[in-house]
Amino acid sequence: MRVLSGIQPTGRFHWGNYFGAIRQYIELQGNPDDALYFIANLHALTTVRDPDELRRLTLDAATDLLALGLDPDRATLFVQSDVPEVSELCWLLMTGTPLGLLERCHAYKDKKARGLTADAGLFAYPVLMAADILAYDSDVVPVGEDQVQHIEVCRDLAASFNHHFGETFVLPKAKILDTSARVPGTDGEKMSKSYDNTLEVFEEPKPLGKKIMRIVTDSRPMEEPKNPESDHLFQLYSLFVDDDARESMAATYRRGGFGYGQVKKALADAAIACFQQARERRREFEAQPNRVREILGDGAARARKKAGEVLLRAQRACGVKP
Numbered sequence: 001m002r003v004l005s006g007i008q009p010t011g012r013f014h015w016g017n018y019f020g021a022i023r024q025y026i027e028l029q030g031n032p033d034d035a036l037y038f039i040a041n042l043h044a045l046t047t048v049r050d051p052d053e054l055r056r057l058t059l060d061a062a063t064d065l066l067a068l069g070l071d072p073d074r075a076t077l078f079v080q081s082d083v084p085e086v087s088e089l090c091w092l093l094m095t096g097t098p099l100g101l102l103e104r105c106h107a108y109k110d111k112k113a114r115g116l117t118a119d120a121g122l123f124a125y126p127v128l129m130a131a132d133i134l135a136y137d138s139d140v141v142p143v144g145e146d147q148v149q150h151i152e153v154c155r156d157l158a159a160s161f162n163h164h165f166g167e168t169f170v171l172p173k174a175k176i177l178d179t180s181a182r183v184p185g186t187d188g189e190k191m192s193k194s195y196d197n198t199l200e201v202f203e204e205p206k207p208l209g210k211k212i213m214r215i216v217t218d219s220r221p222m223e224e225p226k227n228p229e230s231d232h233l234f235q236l237y238s239l240f241v242d243d244d245a246r247e248s249m250a251a252t253y254r255r256g257g258f259g260y261g262q263v264k265k266a267l268a269d270a271a272i273a274c275f276q277q278a279r280e281r282r283r284e285f286e287a288q289p290n291r292v293r294e295i296l297g298d299g300a301a302r303a304r305k306k307a308g309e310v311l312l313r314a315q316r317a318c319g320v321k322p
């Protein structure tokens with residue numbers, strides 16, 4: 001069973017990315033042929049238009065993933081654009097993609113609904129994503145709920161290619177990532193770069209502590225008992241601690257007579273401790289960017305081998321190769 005997923009390098013990773021995606025990618029790794037993860041820089045090009053920034057964010061994303069435990073001996077890590085076979089496959093899929101299918105896809109639809117003009121890259125985004133998946137004969141694609149529509153498009157395109165040209169592609173399945181890990185941001189809404197409410201995984205302890213102190217809380221009096229389940233500060237705290245600590249904090253909420261400052265301090269301590277080792281590992285990788293590039297180079301070589309086989313299969317099927 002081959003697992004594949006991609007993550008866009010559009011900003012530094014936040015707790016939502018870690019608990020909602022990255023941690024689960026890391027849990028799913030096993031051997032490099034069956035766990036493929038890539039930095040989707042071609043997709044990011046639809047939003048990041050500064051070349052130096054895109055290069056920096058791409059290397060940062062790779063360094064972050066390695067520091068967080070993505071292990072090149074147990075997974076293949078590479079940069080999307082280092083596998084040009086995918087872009088070629090994308091064209092083969094583009095021919096035969098009904099416009100109506102792409103018009104219904106939400107990234108494009110949302111942008112249009114906001115009155116913005118979308119480019120062809122954003123419109124065709126799901127086709128490139130389908131090529132990413134099909135190029136490696138992927139069986140399972142772990143993604144957040146927002147990406148499920150794109151996996152459906154991928155399955156549609158693969159099935160219709162197979163129907164027209166004969167069995168060529170493996171039909172993948174989405175594995176929806178654990179949604180109980182829908183991480184709230186500092187304002188209680190879903191944590192997201194677009195809402196400016198993020199807490200970054202690699203934030204240094206001091207500024208992180210300050211950001212945590214600024215998390216919005218309600219202004220009910222300290223004496224009043226509170227329901228922990230509906231409180232985003234409690235939800236954030238729960239991400240980092242074991243059941244006993246969680247229960248004990250829940251009891252404090254139900255008793256009342258505590259200050260949110262106390263919870264924030266406990267949250268900051270737990271978060272700083274949780275990412276302490278990753279921060280140290282990141283400093284080591286940061287000091288040797290060539291090591292990171294070497295890992296990405298090895299990953300790309302391995303990925304290209306597989307993508308080359310699948311591309312040739314597709315080229316033969318549709319008649320652009322003898």
Ligand code: ADP
Nearest residue numbers: 016017020021143144181182183190191192193
């Ligand atoms: P953002 O909303 O900050 O732009 P992305 O869309 O780049 O984040 O997120 C990449 C992946 O990280 C998503 O597919 C999703 O699985 C996960 N993710 C992002 N934000 C959260 C969150 N608040 N809670 C849980 N998972 C999240």
Ligand code: TRP
Nearest residue numbers: 005006007008040043129132141
């Ligand atoms: N579109 C995905 C996102 O924004 C990233 C991505 C690109 C991806 N290609 C992929 C995810 C292929 C899974 C499989 O999160």
